[in-house]
Amino acid sequence: MTETTVDLSSCDREQVHLIGAIQPHGALLILEEPSLKIVQASTNCARFLGTPCEELVGQHLDLLLGADPTATISKQLLSKKLNNGFTHLISIPLLGQQDGLVHITGNRVDGFLLLEFERSGTINLSPAYEYSANLQDMIQQLYASPYLLTFLTEVVKQIRVLTDFERVMIYRFAKDGSGEVIAEAKEADLEAYLGLHYPASDVPQPARRLFALSPLRHLPDVDYVPVSLFPEQSPLPEGRPVDLSYSFLRSVSVLHTTYLHNMGTKATLVMPLMKHGHLWGLVSCQHHSQPKYLKYEQRFPLELLSKIISLRIGDLESLDQYSYSSQLKQVNSQLTNEMGHAKNCHEALFMGKTNVLNGIDASGSALMENGKITLLGVTPSEQQINLLIKWLSLQETTILATNCLPHDFPAAEDFSDVASGLLAIRLSRSNLTWVLWFRPELISETHWAGDPNKPVIIDADGQESRLQPRTSFALWKETVRGQSQPWLDCEIEHASKLRQSLLDILFERTDQLLQLNTELEFSNQALNSFVYASFHDLKEPLRGIHNYVELLKLENHESLSEQALKRIETILYLTDRMHHFLEALLQYSHIGNIDEELKPCSINAVVEEITDMLIKSNPYANLTVDIQADMPVVSCNQTGVKVIFQNLMTNALKYNRATEKIITIGCNISNNVPVFFVQDNGIGIPPEFHKYIFQPFKRLHGHKDFGRGSGIGLAITQKAIGRQGGRIWVESEQDQGTRFCFTLTPEPEADQV
DSSP states (O other), X not given: OOTTTOOXXXXXXXXXXXXXXXXXXXXXXXXXXXXXXXXXXXXXXXXXXXXXXXXXXXXBHHHHHOHHHHHHHHHHHHHOOOOSSOEEEEEEEOTTOSSOEEEEEEEEETTEEEEEEEEESOSOOHHHHHHHHHHHHHHHHHHTOOSHHHHHHHHHHXXXXXXXXXXXXXXXXXXXXXXXXXEEEEOTTSOOOTTOEEOGGGSOHXXXXXXXXXXXXXXXXXXXXXXXXESSSOSSTXXXXXXXXXXXXXXXXXXXXXXXXXXXXXXXXXXEEEETTEEEEEEEEEEOSSOOXXXXXXXXXXXXXXXXXXXXXXXXXXXXXXXXXXXXXXXXXXXXXXXXXXXXXXXXXXXXXXXXXXXXXXXXXXXXXXXXXXXXXXXXXXHHHHHHHHXXXXXXXXXXXXXXXXXXXXXXXXXXXXXSEEEEEEEETTTTEEEEEEXXXXXXXXXXXXXXXXXXXXXXXXXXXXXXXXXXXXXXXXXXXXXXOOOOHHHHHHHHHHHHHHHHHHHHXXXXXXXXXXXXXXXXXXXXXXXXXXXXXXXXXXXXXXXXXXXXXXXXXXXXOXXXXXXXXXXXXXXXXXXXXXXHHHHHHHGGGSXXXXXXXXXXXXXXXXXXXXXXXXXXXXXXXXXXXXXXXXEEOHHHHHHHHHHHHHHHHHSOOOSSXXXXXXXXXXXXXXXXXXXXXXXXXXXXXXXTTTSTTOOSSOTTSTTTOOSOHHHHHHHHHHHXXXXXXXXXXXXXXXXXXXXXXXXXXXXXX
């Protein structure tokens, strides 16, 4: 530590539990087990136990206490674990005296047995029993308070009566470690601390940890002189002091006593208030006029009272939120029911009778689903929410709740007036699906006990620096911005349950979709098998009919009437059409069986190959094919791509009455996704028919017009493109030519035309 770097955050690293000293109102022995040999003792044993520490170290416990008390303690040690705090073992008359008791408590740590000795002024225990009896009446009065703040106000009054401390406060911790005095009972002439806030550095993390371990912490005299242990060398092999975390007598940090001096405090007694295993707050008793010592018999009921108060705090906080929590549960149930019938999250959370803002105390909500943002209520702009989603995507948590968003995400300062509070749940990391709730900025004035920005005063003396807590506890007002009302546990639980319900429904639908896909694949396989079998079973009889009718025409040409010949021609036409229909049906079903392996493919090479075949097959068509020279090489299925271009280019030639037929083939890559096109100067397609042209066996012209097509070419093309992951669309007007555009790779939804 140096003069420029030291501050109260240093307290967070202070090893208070390894302080190696105790307070003087008791004595401490450290013993080996099972021999009960004393290996270390506090240096006040002569005054407290009647035997100097130097004579005790190395001896066995029975030489100090006698055979019977030692036997009783040994029996207790067999039945008690003693790992989570000091437990009462025995109370015996003061050693060598007859006018009082000594209470012995024990704890095991670091492989040793720790015994603490604390004296009582008299053998007559009736005052203690009377003290404990009053506790029942006190508990009844406390349980009569139905609300948390009225309960805590009664708690400080009753504890002050019970302990006779001049000031009793209840101090509640915030999530950031700072605290606020929310209840106080005091002497009339003392300065009030009620409503004051204290920075986290006033009760550093090591102190909070130790408070949580002990049901009660007593400092009878702030001006005490610490009692060291003999010998100074620790009995542990590594040489560090024995852990005194659970020790009632443990000496306190010099920073703590300095802090108490600054507050004008002579004695303290602190009881932790726990909720769900975590430190919720403290009952802090202070005496300002003189030191004050509570005997063991007086403290024992307070330990019990501390646990009762902790349980009641949890009950009352839950009771305060019960009505609101019930409302949220009802909304959650309604949303879950609507989600079961909705197509997507947008419809379920924003379009139903119950929406995502119903019931919860939030001013606005937003949904990010597949890159699309939906807003409800008072929210940041879509651009600001996009920035927020990028920040959220970097967080590991699936549920995030903050009431100081600008502190966590500085860019949120631009919209802190509408979103200083954020509650967010992530449904999917892959497609960035989030549900967000917002709370506006709540400008408030916080009253600090002294300037929170000046937590220390440093006095330099040569090369040494001495750290002191704040010496001024005058009221310090601070305007707090960039914060909203904190999110309650029941609100976070509501968001968590909603997230789970959404995920359950999405998983259920995914399972259903997988099952449908499996069934569809099986049906497609069965259909393909049926088509293949039908083609081969019908082809031979159809060819036989055609051949016999052709033979009949040749053998009886001269004897048949003109009407009979026309009927024969009709039969031949119908059998030929049936044959083309079966061929097309087989080709359409075969598209699903094309090898799906994707490889780099030169589109220019494919188009040039098909162009050469088309020109050779139609030598008198007066055809010109204009091919863009620099079309990209794409990863695709080459067989499928050949089917696509062959069908589109064949149609461009077939449906064309122009004297000079022109086909233009190219690619547009301006949107980062290659969009290929096949354009002609043919007859065009009226816009009202665009939605029909990709349907199987759908022709817009008569069966004898434009080459007697089966009407399945564009359906085959669309299917082949779909298996590549792309899509196809048409741009055309009557007599204005046609332009088919298509992609061969998946594209973002926002980029689709």
